[in-house]
Amino acid sequence: MASGGRNSKRVCWVMAETALIAAFSVMRVALGATNPSDVQALQSMYTSMNNPSQLTGWKSSGGDPCGEAWKGITCEGPAVVAIRLSGLGLSGNIGYLLSNLISVTTLDVSANSIGGSIPYQLPPNVTMLNLSGNNLTGGLPYSISAMTSLNYLNISRNSLSESLVDMFSNLLNVASMDFSFNNFSGDLPNSFSSLSNLSTLYLQNNQFTGSLNTLANLPLTTLNVARNRFTGWIPKELTSIPNFIYDGNSFDNGPAPPPPPYTPPPPGRRPTHPNTPGSGSPPSSGGKSSSGNGNEGLGTGAKIGIIVGSSIILLGVIAAFIFCIRSKKKNGGVGGSSGSVVSSSGMQEHRGNSVTSLSDQKIPPGDLLMVDRVTGRNGSMSKSRSPIKATPYTVASLQSATNSFSQEYLIGEGSVGRVYRAEFSSGKVMAVKKIDNAALSLQEEGDFMEAVSNMSRLRHPNIVSMAGYCAEHGQHLLVSEYITNGNLHDMLHFVDDSSKALSWNARVKVALGTARALEYLHEVCMPPVVHRNLKSANILLDGEFNPHLSDCGVAALTPNPERTVSAQMVGSFGYSAPEFALSGIYTVKSDVYSFGVVMLELLTGRKPLDSSRARSEQSLVRWATPQLHDIDALAKMVDPTLNGIYPAKSLSRFADVIALCVQPEPEFRPPMSEVVQALVRLMQRASVVKRRSSDDAGFGYKTPDYEALEMAY
Numbered sequence: 001m002a003s004g005g006r007n008s009k010r011v012c013w014v015m016a017e018t019a020l021i022a023a024f025s026v027m028r029v030a031l032g033a034t035n036p037s038d039v040q041a042l043q044s045m046y047t048s049m050n051n052p053s054q055l056t057g058w059k060s061s062g063g064d065p066c067g068e069a070w071k072g073i074t075c076e077g078p079a080v081v082a083i084r085l086s087g088l089g090l091s092g093n094i095g096y097l098l099s100n101l102i103s104v105t106t107l108d109v110s111a112n113s114i115g116g117s118i119p120y121q122l123p124p125n126v127t128m129l130n131l132s133g134n135n136l137t138g139g140l141p142y143s144i145s146a147m148t149s150l151n152y153l154n155i156s157r158n159s160l161s162e163s164l165v166d167m168f169s170n171l172l173n174v175a176s177m178d179f180s181f182n183n184f185s186g187d188l189p190n191s192f193s194s195l196s197n198l199s200t201l202y203l204q205n206n207q208f209t210g211s212l213n214t215l216a217n218l219p220l221t222t223l224n225v226a227r228n229r230f231t232g233w234i235p236k237e238l239t240s241i242p243n244f245i246y247d248g249n250s251f252d253n254g255p256a257p258p259p260p261p262y263t264p265p266p267p268g269r270r271p272t273h274p275n276t277p278g279s280g281s282p283p284s285s286g287g288k289s290s291s292g293n294g295n296e297g298l299g300t301g302a303k304i305g306i307i308v309g310s311s312i313i314l315l316g317v318i319a320a321f322i323f324c325i326r327s328k329k330k331n332g333g334v335g336g337s338s339g340s341v342v343s344s345s346g347m348q349e350h351r352g353n354s355v356t357s358l359s360d361q362k363i364p365p366g367d368l369l370m371v372d373r374v375t376g377r378n379g380s381m382s383k384s385r386s387p388i389k390a391t392p393y394t395v396a397s398l399q400s401a402t403n404s405f406s407q408e409y410l411i412g413e414g415s416v417g418r419v420y421r422a423e424f425s426s427g428k429v430m431a432v433k434k435i436d437n438a439a440l441s442l443q444e445e446g447d448f449m450e451a452v453s454n455m456s457r458l459r460h461p462n463i464v465s466m467a468g469y470c471a472e473h474g475q476h477l478l479v480s481e482y483i484t485n486g487n488l489h490d491m492l493h494f495v496d497d498s499s500k501a502l503s504w505n506a507r508v509k510v511a512l513g514t515a516r517a518l519e520y521l522h523e524v525c526m527p528p529v530v531h532r533n534l535k536s537a538n539i540l541l542d543g544e545f546n547p548h549l550s551d552c553g554v555a556a557l558t559p560n561p562e563r564t565v566s567a568q569m570v571g572s573f574g575y576s577a578p579e580f581a582l583s584g585i586y587t588v589k590s591d592v593y594s595f596g597v598v599m600l601e602l603l604t605g606r607k608p609l610d611s612s613r614a615r616s617e618q619s620l621v622r623w624a625t626p627q628l629h630d631i632d633a634l635a636k637m638v639d640p641t642l643n644g645i646y647p648a649k650s651l652s653r654f655a656d657v658i659a660l661c662v663q664p665e666p667e668f669r670p671p672m673s674e675v676v677q678a679l680v681r682l683m684q685r686a687s688v689v690k691r692r693s694s695d696d697a698g699f700g701y702k703t704p705d706y707e708a709l710e711m712a713y
Helices: 002-031 036-048 142-146 190-194 236-240 300-330 337-353 395-401 445-456 488-493 504-524 578-583 588-604 620-627 631-637 648-661 672-690 706-711
Strands: 073-076 079-084 106-108 128-130 152-154 176-178 185-187 200-202 207-210 222-224 229-232 243-245 410-413 417-423 429-435 466-472 475-481 539-541 547-549
Touching: 036 079, 142 504, 395 417, 395 429, 395 466, 395 475, 445 466, 445 475, 488 539, 488 588, 504 539, 504 547, 504 588, 504 648, 504 672, 578 588, 588 620, 588 648, 588 672, 620 631, 631 648, 648 672
Parallel strands: 079 106, 106 128, 128 152, 152 176, 176 200, 185 207, 200 222, 207 229, 222 243
Antiparallel strands: 073 079, 410 417, 417 429, 429 475, 466 475, 539 547
């Protein structure tokens, strides 16, 4: 009987809580309140497009997109589900917070004059993405690999370039892709063979090379590869495609040789949304209107009706609570918290079903995803626990390896604790971070293990890899690889011997390697990993001056990492972006700013904040920024330990990248993939110039050997 009473009481509380949530949800819809993260993303988009007047209703701050019927926005309840802004003469950039729009399934900004690169953070659950007919440059961001719901992709008629990397293995729902009229080059990626639902593919008017073998077994009904640089034989399977256009290439004639070894694509259904040839209409999205707002049909009478209905629901909730209270008294006052738990978990499960799972996403060898499942808005997560790719250590073994964490083994102090050199009996040398428990925000031991799991899966040649951990007797320690040559901060600011100063070659190498590490964190990891404490002291150098970024993922261990100002962070203010100082908010764009400050350190040899200098020169960014585009002033800013041994053109291009990164407005800072490309071009141009005549007039300074730098990459 007692068990039956508890069960009925649990059901009672669950029903009451569910009714209350439903009532508030209905009232929220009636009042037109849009999800805050959606509002923030649209505000960023509006600002990035230079506040265009044609976007009626839009605001750069405040506002209610769903309730105020912002132009081109469609809502379902408080969630934005579609953005349709085709042919409005928009310019600027698309924005950098689009990953906040987790309910958006349609994004169409085609036929405008939008420039810049395709954002690396796109709506994760989009099914229709149309960016065609703009002025977009750069390549295709890797984040598209995680958009498993994608059905239609159109990026035609832009100025996109580079090659397509293997990012398509998980896009099993894609029925139509259009890459035509761009400057893409290189061979078709092998992962195209996994597109088991692809019926329409446009590749014409690019610079693609290689063969078409990867397309041989796809269920294509329309294929246009005209005016590229394809070679080899046309697979016989493609000749049966109803709409196949292939002129303007260099295909071989005569009988084709035997087909190459081929792995069949994963099983998938045939296309269910055939598309019109050319730049035709994408598949419809659930019968929604193609323009306007999903709440536009709610007149005054309808809203009154909704509010009246909500009131009735609230009366029912009150009655349910009264019934529950009486039931509680009848059952002897047995606690009722279990009902809340059941209801909460049920809601969590329901919300999780509406968002794409990331647990099975595949990325290139060595690259691993950070989290397993996104389940909520505003960054709330539920993670399926995955195996920890790190070795467990005992406190005793780490005490033995560090002589009980003695001062002589201390090699530094990080954002959450001290770091010690550990010498094990096997001869292996590692670094051990002994975390200060006062710096942790652990609700339970599982939080630490979850953070360890995420950090252990970070795999990149320019990121310090976490090899082990310890969590016993109330201690929390992280074990990582030991990097032999110290950190960049000490190398730049505390090396007295000028013969040991970093050469220009080495500085470019450090900048490029660090940029690649951040590109991996921001654009490959899903969701993006924000470092939050990027500074030269966290860039470790090995014997060949390859950079290794440390403390990646450690911010997850600190309390309220979005708004934390720890003792260590106070010492990092010279690297902090303006928006962090103003609001405490830290994003990937804040990391980009900090990276720009590190590049300024590499250029000038100065510290970000230096109270020993004249007041006008104490802040490195404030002092250096106005001079970055003045070639004469730039030459005077260069670290004197370089002794003038650097190429002037390379120096100027290096300064151009810095200027982009340290812009005060976060939306105007480039993504790290663009920074990587700029540094690669800088390096390549320098090596080409070095191979030309030594009397090249473009170099007013001594030119070091850039061929060694080129070979290093």
